[in-house]
Amino acid sequence: MTPDQLPADIASPLAGGERLRLRHRLPHVWTQRAAADRRPFGIYWSERDGLGRLFPEPTAAELARFYDTASYAAYMGERAGASAPPTTAARPPALTTRLLRRIAAAFERSVPLTPQRLHRLVDGKPARVCDLGCGAGELLQGLRALGHEVLGVDPNPTAIATGQRTGLRVLPGTAEDLPADCPREAFDVVVMSHSLEHCRAPLRALRHAASLLRPGGHLVCDVPNHACAGFAGSGASWFHTDAGRHLWFFTARSLRALAEAAGLAVAGFEFDGFARQFDWLANEQEVWDALHGDGAGGATTPPRPSVGMQVRTLGKALLGGAAARHDAVRLLASRR
Numbered sequence: 016m017t018p019d020q021l022p023a024d025i026a027s028p029l030a031g032g033e034r035l036r037l038r039h040r041l042p043h044v045w046t047q048r049a050a051a052d053r054r055p056f057g058i059y060w061s062e063r064d065g066l067g068r069l070f071p072e073p074t075a076a077e078l079a080r081f082y083d084t085a086s087y088a089a090y091m092g093e094r095a096g097a098s099a100p101p102t103t104a105a106r107p108p109a110l111t112t113r114l115l116r117r118i119a120a121a122f123e124r125s126v127p128l129t130p131q132r133l134h135r136l137v138d139g140k141p142a143r144v145c146d147l148g149c150g151a152g153e154l155l156q157g158l159r160a161l162g163h164e165v166l167g168v169d170p171n172p173t174a175i176a177t178g179q180r181t182g183l184r185v186l187p188g189t190a191e192d193l194p195a196d197c198p199r200e201a202f203d204v205v206v207m208s209h210s211l212e213h214c215r216a217p218l219r220a221l222r223h224a225a226s227l228l229r230p231g232g233h234l235v236c237d238v239p240n241h242a243c244a245g246f247a248g249s250g251a252s253w254f255h256t257d258a259g260r261h262l263w264f265f266t267a268r269s270l271r272a273l274a275e276a277a278g279l280a281v282a283g284f285e286f287d288g289f290a291r292q293f294d295w296l297a298n299e300q301e302v303w304d305a306l307h308g309d310g311a312g313g314a315t316t317p318p319r320p321s322v323g324m325q326v327r328t329l330g331k332a333l334l335g336g337a338a339a340r341h342d343a344v345r346l347l348a349s350r351r
Contacts, residue, residue: 018042018055018315025059025070028218029272035059035068039251040315044073044259045305046081058251058258065242065266069258072215081259088173111322112293115329119290124337126285128208128237128345130157136233136347137163142203145227147190147220148210152178159183168197190220193227202227207236209343212261221277228350234279237287240344242266244331245292249320252303254295255342267338270346279348286341289332293325 018040025035038060043053060067073081126132133144133154142163146155149167151174159165167178167185178185188194190207191214205224214220224234239255240246241264246253256264265273267284274281299320307316318324332340 016055018057021055021057021070025068027061027064027066028068028216029064029066029269030276032066032272033061033063035061035066035070038067039258039317041251041258041306043306044077044081045251045302046084046259047077048305049080052077052080056258058256058264060241060264064269064272066269066272067241067264069262072262073259078260082171087260109322111325112296115293115325116290119293119329119332119340122333122340123289125287125289125341126345127287128154128206128235130154130161133158133204133206133235134161134163136235137203143201144204144206145197145202146206146208147224148207148213149178149183149185150174152181152183152185154206154208155183156181166197166202168194190214190223191216193223197227199226200229202232203229204233204235207234209237209239211236212238212263212265215262217263217265218273218276221273221279225277225279225350230350232350234274234346234348234350236270236274236346236348237343238265238270238346240266240286240338240342242268242338242344243292243342244328244335244339245295245342247331248324248328249299250317251306252299252317252320254292254298254302265344267344267346270344274346274348278351280351282347282349285345285347286337286343287345288342289340292342293329296320296322296325 021037023037027035037057039058041056047053057070058067059070144158144163145166147168149155149169152167155165155167167183168188169175170189175185186194186197205227211217251258271281303319
């Protein structure tokens with residue numbers, strides 16, 4: 016199959032959802048460097064529902080290769096707490112970058128996901144917290160220091176070992192395939208921080224997350240925000256798109272629909288990450304080069320990310336409100 020042979024649209028997982036239409040053609044997943052292993056994928060999207068997915072669905076063997084990078088291993092073992100792994104060595108920011116960041120920072124209204132934010136969610140009282148997709152466990156370490164009882168779940172052996180070295184209890188598994196010894200109806204808070212987009216079946220994952228909550232318990236779910244002007248401008252090259260490792264793409268609208276379908280009561284949304292997006296140009300150019308630098312995109316190749324694109328993105332973000340500005344959206348919901 017070539018990128019031109021991808022289907023024009025595919026079914027939505029939402030009851031009554033609009034069919035997802037092909038938005039971005041990918042000659043291959045950008046982290047899959049071996050030419051013999053490459054095949055085309057598409058990012059499919061419903062503007063009405065604010066929901067997208069990668070199609071065709073990668074095989075288990077492909078997913079293992081997509082994650083098999085030195086930067087991802089370092090992220091799991093050494094850089095706990097970031098929302099996505101860096102891929103390009105840090106460089107001194109250019110003058111334009113500093114200026115764009117400064118303008119964005121003046122309009123930033125981010126609410127970072129921190130141990131203190133979750134501590135406030137439970138009114139500062141000792142709580143039981145489960146983090147599904149806990150990575151190296153930095154959030155759990157902070158919660159433990161505040162007096163909470165914590166448990167992590169993650170499929171990555173490096174992340175599990177890193178968490179266990181700090182004394183955390185981390186079980187192997189995922190939100191879709193919960194460990195048998197992860198207690199149901201037992202937690203005051205379940206966290207899914209930048210993990211839902213990695214799931215093959217996000218509705219199943221949210222239903223399982225809800226099953227861990229005691230009645231009235233809180234679900235806190237952060238994902239990349241694909242209502243963001245950055246995604247509209249950079250598409251598949253946007254830092255938070257990471258198509259291949261990310262299988263689904265969300266907005267507040269689609270998160271609400273999925274949470275309600277999982278039987279959760281939605282309390283609201285918070286947003287995080289505006290000024291930091293203007294540090295991402297080198298990373299986005301690296302992704303573009305991996306996807307299109309060999310001319311594989313042909314006539315459908317999108318423009319390479321540039322400072323000019325960042326300037327236009329800033330303008331659209333400032334005109335569009337919180338959802339257009341911020342690169343991450345957080346669902347706050349509870350078990351009925």
